[in-house]
Amino acid sequence: MKISVRNSAPYFPIAVNMLETFGNMFTDAAAGRGNANVWHFGSMTCVTHKQGEPAHRRESWYAVSAHGDRFITPHSPVEGLRRRKLSFLPVVAQAVANVAPAGAMSVIPALIFPGLVLGSARPNLALTFGAAMAVVILVSFCLRPMAKRMAAVSGLYSYTAKGLGQRTAITAGWSAIFGYGLVAMASLLAVGTYVVQLLINLGVAFADPRIFTVLVILAAAGAACFLMIRGIRVSAWSTLLMESISIGILAVLMIVYFAVNPPTVGLGSVFAWNGDFDLLSIGIVVAISAFVGFESPTTLGGEAQKPFVSVPRAITWTPILAGVLYLLAATAQDVALKEAPLDITGSSTPLSDLFSQTSPMFAAVLDLGIAASWFACAIASVNALARIFFCMGREGVAPRTVGRTHPAFGTPSTAILAVMPVVALVPIVMVISGTSPVQGLANLFTLGAYGYLGSYIFASASMPFFLRRIGEDTYASWILGAATSLALGAVLWTAAAVSLHTGNLQTLIYGGVLLASVIFATYLRLRLPERLASVGIYDETRQLDLFQGEPIP
Amino acid sequence: MxxxxxxxxxxxxxxxxxxxxxxxxxxxxxxxxxxxxxxxxxxxxxxxxxxxxxxxxxxxxxxxxxxxxxxxxxxxxxAAAAPPTVPAAARAVIDAFRSGNRFAVHLIMFRNAALRIADEDPDYPLQSASEMLRYPHASAAGKLMLAELGDSASALPKGPLMKLTEHTIVDKRRLEEVLAEIRIKGEASEINELEQGSARLALPVRRPNGSVGAALCLSGPSERFDTVCEHAEEARQLASGLAPFLF
Missing domain, CATH: 1.10.10.10 (Winged helix-like DNA-binding domain superfamily/Winged helix DNA-binding domain)
Incomplete structure (x- = not known):
């Protein structure tokens, strides 16, 4: 029997051991100590098997079937995650939190306003959000058939691997990681900004709010890290709680605000159409970025209780729910901000500035709600990111160590610990370097949106190929796949054109990421084809999922 | 097809x-x-x-x-729909016992908190078999199963207990007492509770882990129930002999 060197501890770099120790610090003394000798190294579990035979040690992780050469594989390639334990609500929470409707509701319109000069020719908010919602729903229709057929742990990355192939999947995966990563960074920056704003509204004076912002970001990153490693259930339920609090606060405040200050502007002007298609198309790009993240439950296929029901349901309903909330909020804000002084519409936190006109207490509560929403968004984004990264580690197209899971909590702890410092560092550097929060948020979100859009295009285009590969394609799937990827392509093209036109580097940065991923995929193709071939692992059916042949006594 | x-x-x-x-x-x-x-x-x-x-x-x-x-x-x-299969060896053992006695001997298995008829006596077929399967509180085998389950309420239909004859136990507290008694004695009996004029004695067939997986049910007319009970020890031995064939 071959024994992999990977099983012997001395071969792990010291840094990894340190990471592991750090991860284990979260293990409280009692929890999981009983099975402290059970170590999950990838798909290998170093314990003796039930029958008493010596532990079966696989030489490498990538040998596990992404090829589907057997009907039922004895070992799941994503073994080590806590399987099929997450009920429906936390799965939806993952999607809702990643979309962060409460946060996006209050920030995105603000991003549309200053970005496109105010005045007569600003895009119609309701129409913009309506069109964006339509595009996003098309995407969710493309993802649904795949989510119903495959319990993906790495979301759109593995869908693309089964559809357009493994090399394209590398690009889609990098694109998705880029998107999740930047949105997580932006979320942490938003948490810092809004918590400081909250304290300012409460009357706390800061000599230099930047230091405090950095501390808040660090604390938020630490807390998020703890929750994520502690378990997917803990982190998903806490995001659900945060998100409900923030949506509740926002809804109540909006109602109270309008009760106190009845609008004098007719509602008709909100829906007025100014006939400018250019502005509309740019607005749609920004509005779509308010929906991104709805697909993140596709990374919970292994952990959700009934993944083939809950994941498709979550990705179908989240954009609809978020869209309705946005349409309401956009309309309300349009009315509210129309009467507001110009300096408020140009602010980075327009809503809370608006409310602080009425009462600073109001504004503080609102800031709390929005900060909670962004905190949840940071958790959800990194949860999704870490699972993609984890799968890449298992497949061998990322460092192998990130393919390890926490022995007690069943989370991709190494991947989370590897990702989180980077995610926290960027906003901290931005704060210290004195970037204005509004500019920083706008840049991070837009860049992140590129990443998401890119992965959506790949995944939507993959759908009919995925279905054909398993012999279940229909005419409708080809039409839907083509229409959606064309619509998304048009959106991305518009964004890129505007970005290039205004001399913005965003398109170039994202283009650079894509190019790097293509080069990496080509390198894999030429040098490590067996690793590339293993791309596309997912939570495969196991023996215990099948009818056992004998009735339960 | x-x-x-x-x-x-x-x-x-x-x-x-x-x-x-x-x-x-x-x-x-x-x-x-x-x-x-x-x-x-x-x-x-x-x-x-x-x-x-x-x-x-x-x-x-x-x-x-x-x-x-x-x-x-x-x-x-x-599991719920498929009839239990009884190995030929087990049937042979039961048939040998049947041939020596003038009362019915049935083998009834417990599955998912329900009774399943595994082997019915060909000479004295089960009367009111459907009632027995539906209302476990009224039969000896059913009570043996309820006693075996920790939570007997889960196996009973919702609402008040069905009164099949005037002897059927319909008071839930009384039933709990009877079940407690069955757990101690390791056998269950029933006279005129399922059907007027007939009585049964149910003996446990145990799985290797000690839990009761089936009941060997001796059945005869109510007035001759004492004669049936005289064979209890013999039947108990049969039940423990059957276990390796069944589980």
Whole structure:
């Protein structure tokens, strides 16, 4: 029997051991100590098997079937995650939190306003959000058939691997990681900004709010890290709680605000159409970025209780729910901000500035709600990111160590610990370097949106190929796949054109990421084809999922 | 067998069941195309129903995602519906016991908190068999099973206990007392409770782990129940002899 060197501890770099120790610090003394000798190294579990035979040690992780050469594989390639334990609500929470409707509701319109000069020719908010919602729903229709057929742990990355192939999947995966990563960074920056704003509204004076912002970001990153490693259930339920609090606060405040200050502007002007298609198309790009993240439950296929029901349901309903909330909020804000002084519409936190006109207490509560929403968004984004990264580690197209899971909590702890410092560092550097929060948020979100859009295009285009590969394609799937990827392509093209036109580097940065991923995929193709071939692992059916042949006594 | 779609009529309720039947017949790895061909069902319908069945885990997709296999959720249906099988060796032992006695000897198995008739006495068939299966509180074997379950309420139908004869125990507190007694004695008896004029004695057949998995049921007319009970020790030995054949 071959024994992999990977099983012997001395071969792990010291840094990894340190990471592991750090991860284990979260293990409280009692929890999981009983099975402290059970170590999950990838798909290998170093314990003796039930029958008493010596532990079966696989030489490498990538040998596990992404090829589907057997009907039922004895070992799941994503073994080590806590399987099929997450009920429906936390799965939806993952999607809702990643979309962060409460946060996006209050920030995105603000991003549309200053970005496109105010005045007569600003895009119609309701129409913009309506069109964006339509595009996003098309995407969710493309993802649904795949989510119903495959319990993906790495979301759109593995869908693309089964559809357009493994090399394209590398690009889609990098694109998705880029998107999740930047949105997580932006979320942490938003948490810092809004918590400081909250304290300012409460009357706390800061000599230099930047230091405090950095501390808040660090604390938020630490807390998020703890929750994520502690378990997917803990982190998903806490995001659900945060998100409900923030949506509740926002809804109540909006109602109270309008009760106190009845609008004098007719509602008709909100829906007025100014006939400018250019502005509309740019607005749609920004509005779509308010929906991104709805697909993140596709990374919970292994952990959700009934993944083939809950994941498709979550990705179908989240954009609809978020869209309705946005349409309401956009309309309300349009009315509210129309009467507001110009300096408020140009602010980075327009809503809370608006409310602080009425009462600073109001504004503080609102800031709390929005900060909670962004905190949840940071958790959800990194949860999704870490699972993609984890799968890449298992497949061998990322460092192998990130393919390890926490022995007690069943989370991709190494991947989370590897990702989180980077995610926290960027906003901290931005704060210290004195970037204005509004500019920083706008840049991070837009860049992140590129990443998401890119992965959506790949995944939507993959759908009919995925279905054909398993012999279940229909005419409708080809039409839907083509229409959606064309619509998304048009959106991305518009964004890129505007970005290039205004001399913005965003398109170039994202283009650079894509190019790097293509080069990496080509390198894999030429040098490590067996690793590339293993791309596309997912939570495969196991023996215990099948009818056992004998009735339960 | 005819699996033609038209003959049975397209029906949303029966489609899933027919698809399950096809997958069970063709075995692990049956593809969606094969299912739709076998049932002459439109492919889109077949895909939709298959995905719904996979969602509820009645079916599972194989690793290549093309094929299907029966999922674990179906074991409930199969376990509940399939009659228990009794090995020939066990039958022979029971038949030997039957031939020496002038009362009925039945073997009744417990499955998912319900009774299943495993081997019925051919000479003295079970009277009111359906009632016995439906109302475990009224029969000896049923009470033995209820005593074995920690939570007897889960095995009983909701609402008040059914009064089959005037002797049937309908008071839940009284039933709990009787069950406690059964747990101590390790046997259950019933006179005129299920059916006027008949009485039964149920003896446990134990699994290797000690839990009761079946009941050996001796049954005779109420007035001759004492004679039946005289054979209890003999029957108890038979029950422990049967266990290795059954479990």
């Amino acid at each position: 005819n699996y033609r779609y038209e003959n049975r009529g397209p029906s949303t309720t029966s489609n899933p069941l027919r698809i399950l039947e096809v997958v069970a017949r063709l075995g692990t790895g049956t593809t969606a195309k094969e299912v739709s061909d076998a049932l002459q069902m439109p492919p889109a319908t077949a895909y939709r129903v298959l995905n719904a069945l996979v969602g509820d885990e009645y079916l599972a997709r194989t690793s290549d995602l093309r094929g299907f296999a029966l999922g674990h959720a179906i074991s409930g249906l199969i």
